[in-house]
Amino acid sequence: xxxxxxxxxxxxxxxxxYAIISLIFLIIDLIISQKDATHVISxxxxxxxxxxxxxxxxxxxxxxxxxxxxxxxxxxxxxxIVSFLLFMLLPAGSTSSGVYVLxxxxxxxxxxxxLFALVHIFAARWKRVVEED
Numbered sequence: 001x002x003x004x005x006x007x008x009x010x011x012x013x014x015x016x017x018y019a020i021i022s023l024i025f026l027i028i029d030l031i032i033s034q035k036d037a038t039h040v041i042s043x044x045x046x047x048x049x050x051x052x053x054x055x056x057x058x059x060x061x062x063x064x065x066x067x068x069x070x071x072x073x074x075x076x077x078x079x080x081i082v083s084f085l086l087f088m089l090l091p092a093g094s095t096s097s098g099v100y101v102l103x104x105x106x107x108x109x110x111x112x113x114x115l116f117a118l119v120h121i122f123a124a125r126w127k128r129v130v131e132e133d
Contacts, residue, residue: 006061013057018050025049048087055083077116081108 025041059079063072089104 010054010057010061013060014050014054017053017056021049021053022046042092045088045091048091052083052087055079055087059083073116077109077112080112081105084108 025046029041056079059076062079063076065072067075085101085105085108089101
């Protein structure tokens with residue numbers, strides 16, 4: 001029964017990620033396609049958003065697990081970056097060389113750690129405010 005709940009939680013999280021990312025891409029596509037009739041995202045890339053959402057949901061569930069803190073952070077980082085590269089960046093067809101992939105990996109890493117730090121700062125402050133009340 002507990003395994004079924006975890007699978008359900010994983011798929012629900014994946015669907016939420018899929019809905020949010022799809023909505024963002026559709027809004028961007030709507031804005032850009034008004035100027036010219038081209039579309040930003042192909043149907044194949046649109047379908048690959050779901051496995052990316054499942055990977056992000058799994059990474060979030062792994063981060064909330066009872067593993068040691070360093071392994072949770074490291075595994076969340078690796079799953080997030082690799083899933084973005086595999087499901088979002090590489091199928092887009094914009095990669096022309098290994099240097100481009102390496103630069104994107106560095107850029108994604110910097111963005112990840114900045115967002116990670118911001119989330120933890122706000123979470124710590126939120127927890128402190130809730131504990132004081």
